[in-house]
Amino acid sequence: MGKARTSRRRGKVRLSRKAAAMLRLARVSRIATAGASGTPHLVPVCHALVGGKLYLGSGKRGRKVRNVLANPRLTLTVDEYSEDWAGLRGVMVQGRARVIERGPSFRRIRRAIYRKYVQYPTDAALSESDSVIIELTPTHVFTWGLD
Amino acid sequence: MGKARTSRRRGKVRLSRKAAAMLRLARVSRIATAGASGTPHLVPVCHALVGGKLYLGSGKRGRKVRNVLANPRLTLTVDEYSEDWAGLRGVMVQGRARVIERGPSFRRIRRAIYRKYVQYPTDAALSESDSVIIELTPTHVFTWGLD
Numbered sequence: 001m002g003k004a005r006t007s008r009r010r011g012k013v014r015l016s017r018k019a020a021a022m023l024r025l026a027r028v029s030r031i032a033t034a035g036a037s038g039t040p041h042l043v044p045v046c047h048a049l050v051g052g053k054l055y056l057g058s059g060k061r062g063r064k065v066r067n068v069l070a071n072p073r074l075t076l077t078v079d080e081y082s083e084d085w086a087g088l089r090g091v092m093v094q095g096r097a098r099v100i101e102r103g104p105s106f107r108r109i110r111r112a113i114y115r116k117y118v119q120y121p122t123d124a125a126l127s128e129s130d131s132v133i134i135e136l137t138p139t140h141v142f143t144w145g146l147d
Numbered sequence: 148m149g150k151a152r153t154s155r156r157r158g159k160v161r162l163s164r165k166a167a168a169m170l171r172l173a174r175v176s177r178i179a180t181a182g183a184s185g186t187p188h189l190v191p192v193c194h195a196l197v198g199g200k201l202y203l204g205s206g207k208r209g210r211k212v213r214n215v216l217a218n219p220r221l222t223l224t225v226d227e228y229s230e231d232w233a234g235l236r237g238v239m240v241q242g243r244a245r246v247i248e249r250g251p252s253f254r255r256i257r258r259a260i261y262r263k264y265v266q267y268p269t270d271a272a273l274s275e276s277d278s279v280i281i282e283l284t285p286t287h288v289f290t291w292g293l294d
Contacts, residue, residue: 027228028226030189030224030226031189032179032181032187032188032189032222033187034179034181034185034186034187037191037220038181038218039181039186039218039220039222039241040179040180040181040187040189040220040222040241041179041222041223041228041239041241042177042178042187042189042222042224042239043177043224043237043239044224044226044228044235044237066267071185073185073186073187074183074187075179075186075188075189076189076265077177077190077191079175079177079190079191080174081174081176081191082265083266084209085266085270088191090190090191091187092188092190094187094188097214109167112221119230119232121233123232124232126248
């Protein structure tokens with residue numbers, strides 16, 4: 001289902017213009033974490049792209065956070081399905097995750113998330129007491145259908 | 148973003164009627180595998196639900212297959228995004244994967260996949276020489292928004 005293009009480098013990678021645009025505009029993405037057990041956990045999330053890194057909010061004790069603390073490898077994928085498979089498009093970002101618990105970084109990223117999703121403050125407010133922000137630094141990027 | 152309901156039992160689990168309906172009808176799902184390295188691989192797939200198990204085709208040497216051979220834990224999630232977050236719905240199925248390389252099971256499942264996706268035989272034909280079918284037996288099922 002489509003050919004993939006790969007961008008791999010040691011350390012942080014730079015997103016291509018098209019991959020960054022798709023990640024910035026997508027209203028939903030899916031993330032996978034594996035934890036210590038190696039059982040993948042895969043759920044939809046509402047993310048924001050800030051300075052080449054991806055961010056999402058989470059309850060402090062959620063499975064995503066527990067998995068990331070046990071194994072920081074996190075993958076976020078944005079894709080568009082089309083019944084005409086020539087139109088399939090997507091970006092998979094693999095990288096290292098870090099949990100931001102509070103402080104100026106928490107509040108700065110929260111503002112970016114709230115700007116993208118007007119429903120966020122009322123429907124799933126992120127507070128420094130019971131929420132965290134997960135930061136994903138891309139190390140490998142795969143795209144399909146973007147050329 | 149939504150409360151989850153959990154169905155956990157030892158061994159294979161039975162899908163609820165609503166979870167099965169969502170999995171059967173969804174045109175696209177996402178799967179995550181973790182491999183030996185613990186780095187999640189997360190891609191969209193076109194799946195079929197047959198007899199309470201989930202199936203998808205893959206190139207024989209694809210990353211999905213290599214990961215499953217190293218670590219059979221596989222997770223498949225179907226979800227629907229809605230800007231009204233009260234309308235978010237989804238099913239996450241965690242389970243054990245097995246690779247079907249050829250033979251009567253391969254051909255029977257291929258027929259089910261081809262029936263669901265009319266474009267499959269022409270756009271991504273599954274042959275016993277270079278494709279495999281991955282079978283997912285559910286062990287844990289989480290749903291949100293289905294009640």
